[in-house]
Amino acid sequence: MQQLSPSDLSILLVEPSVTQRKVIMRFLEKEDIVHVTEATDVESARASILKSVPDLVISALHFSDGTGLQLLHHIRHSEPYSDVPFMLVSSEYRKAQLEEFKQAGVVAILPKPFTAEHLGTAINSTLDLLTADELELDLFDVHDVRVLVVDDSRLARNHIKRVLANLGVQRMTEAENGAQAQTILENEMFDLVVTDYNMPEVDGRELTEYIRSHGQHSHMPVLMVSSEANETHLSNIAQSGVNAICDKPFEPGMVKQLLYRILNHEHD
Numbered sequence: 001m002q003q004l005s006p007s008d009l010s011i012l013l014v015e016p017s018v019t020q021r022k023v024i025m026r027f028l029e030k031e032d033i034v035h036v037t038e039a040t041d042v043e044s045a046r047a048s049i050l051k052s053v054p055d056l057v058i059s060a061l062h063f064s065d066g067t068g069l070q071l072l073h074h075i076r077h078s079e080p081y082s083d084v085p086f087m088l089v090s091s092e093y094r095k096a097q098l099e100e101f102k103q104a105g106v107v108a109i110l111p112k113p114f115t116a117e118h119l120g121t122a123i124n125s126t127l128d129l130l131t132a133d134e135l136e137l138d139l140f141d142v143h144d145v146r147v148l149v150v151d152d153s154r155l156a157r158n159h160i161k162r163v164l165a166n167l168g169v170q171r172m173t174e175a176e177n178g179a180q181a182q183t184i185l186e187n188e189m190f191d192l193v194v195t196d197y198n199m200p201e202v203d204g205r206e207l208t209e210y211i212r213s214h215g216q217h218s219h220m221p222v223l224m225v226s227s228e229a230n231e232t233h234l235s236n237i238a239q240s241g242v243n244a245i246c247d248k249p250f251e252p253g254m255v256k257q258l259l260y261r262i263l264n265h266e267h268d
Helices: 018-030 042-051 068-076 095-103 116-130 154-166 178-185 204-213 231-238 252-266
Strands: 010-014 035-039 056-059 086-090 108-111 146-150 171-175 192-196 222-226 244-247
Touching: 010 018, 010 042, 018 035, 018 116, 035 042, 042 056, 042 068, 056 068, 068 086, 068 095, 086 095, 095 108, 095 154, 108 116, 116 154, 116 252, 146 154, 146 178, 154 171, 154 192, 154 252, 171 178, 178 192, 178 204, 192 204, 192 252, 204 222, 222 252, 244 252
Parallel strands: 010 035, 010 056, 056 086, 086 108, 146 171, 146 192, 192 222, 222 244
Antiparallel strands: none
């Protein structure tokens, strides 16, 4: 069950513009969030985190001394606070610019200007990420579910594993790409495969087709995670035989719904 509310969250807001900080603060207040520390650049943000680790970092993209991506990488590679949820607020829309944020496991990417609904959804995802809310399945225990997580980004794998662990999944195996996943599948059985789409050597679509063409695995549920928004592209992925497609960022609430549907359906 959810134990946290928005008012419990402590947030580090990193934004160089005074005007933008005021706008975002107003939205946060409407969500009953009052514990907010402000920073104006990468250096002051890093200093603030060292002093007190927040529950969530909300960051712009461009600063006088660096970028939001540099701040995100600093957080992800600093052991005491490497799993702090990170939310990007940016007017950037180019896919290539946003891809690295998605691969690093951000909790949300909010457009400028964003709406109260955008922020509310992102805050809920943060709360989901910070609290355990076990998935209750009809016919078996979620603790027994064996999941193969396939992604060429270690940061993305860590984020996916964290979301799954909060849902009660305990038995997880990792693969760095589709080729490594195929090797693992030659010797092990799983109840679910969660795979990225874009990977070197063997991508998610090719991995799904491999699974569907091998008798002992052919009915194994596959959840595809893709940062591709193109509908034609997603339609092509769907034709490979995936059970569901989930967008990046990998949102806990959506993932819980998808897993409940996939796992209960597959074990009916």
